[in-house]
Amino acid sequence: MPDATRLTPLAVMILATLREADMHPYELMRLLKERRDDRLVPLQKGTIYHTVARLERDGLLAEVGVDRDGNRPERTTYTLLDAGRHAVEHWVRSELPQIDRPSDFRVALSEAHNLERDEVVALLDRRRALLISSVEEHRAGLGRAAESETPEQFLVELQRQAALLDAEVAWQDSLRARLSDRSLPWGIAEIPEHIQKKHRVSKETTP
Known part of the structure; x- marks a missing residue:
C-alpha cells in the first residue's frame, strides 16, 4: 500500500467522501462543491478524474459498476476499500497535530470526524x-x-x-x-437521521 502521508489533500477528501456512499467522480465533484470544499482544494474535473484513477491504481478504491443516464456518457461508480479508509485515518493523524502546513491542517481538520x-x-x-x-x-x-x-x-x-x-x-x-x-x-453515529438525509450522509457505509 502506498504511504498514506504522501496522499494529496484532494485524494484524502475524495476517499473520505466515499466513506459515506459509493459514487462516480462527477457526483463526488458535485457533492464536494455543494459543501464548499473548493475553499480548501481546487476542484477541477480533470484533476478529480485523474486522482480517482490513481487511487484505484494504488488499491485504495475500486470500481463497482458502470451506469448510463440517457444519452450521457457512461459513469463508473467507485467504492472505498479498507486500505483507503485506513489511509484517510493515517493522513489525518499525521497532519492534524502540525502547525507548519496550514493548508493541509485545514483539510485534516475538515476530515477529523473520521477519527x-x-x-x-x-x-x-x-x-x-x-x-x-x-x-x-x-x-x-x-x-x-x-x-x-x-x-x-x-x-x-x-x-x-x-x-x-x-x-x-x-x-x-x-x-x-x-x-x-x-x-x-x-x-456519523451522532448525527440525527434527518440531518444525515439532508446532507447525503449514510451510517450504513461506515465501519
Whole structure:
C-alpha cells in the first residue's frame, strides 16, 4: 500500500467522501462543491478524474459498476476499500497535530470526524504544545525588538502573526473543551437521521 502521508489533500477528501456512499467522480465533484470544499482544494474535473484513477491504481478504491443516464456518457461508480479508509485515518493523524502546513491542517481538520473523539483531543493537545512554543517565540522576538528600539513599522507582520497565534490557541482550546465535554456531536453515529438525509450522509457505509 502506498504511504498514506504522501496522499494529496484532494485524494484524502475524495476517499473520505466515499466513506459515506459509493459514487462516480462527477457526483463526488458535485457533492464536494455543494459543501464548499473548493475553499480548501481546487476542484477541477480533470484533476478529480485523474486522482480517482490513481487511487484505484494504488488499491485504495475500486470500481463497482458502470451506469448510463440517457444519452450521457457512461459513469463508473467507485467504492472505498479498507486500505483507503485506513489511509484517510493515517493522513489525518499525521497532519492534524502540525502547525507548519496550514493548508493541509485545514483539510485534516475538515476530515477529523473520521477519527474517534478521544484521539482527536490527543492530537490537538500535541498541536497546542507546538502553538504555545511558537507564541512564546514570537513574544520573545517582539521583546528583543522593543529592547533594541526597532521601529515598529518593521514589526507589524510579526505583531499580526503573534495575534493570530493567540487567536488560534483560544479557538483550539474552545474546540477541545466541546469535544471533551461531549457538547459537540462527533462522528456519523451522532448525527440525527434527518440531518444525515439532508446532507447525503449514510451510517450504513461506515465501519
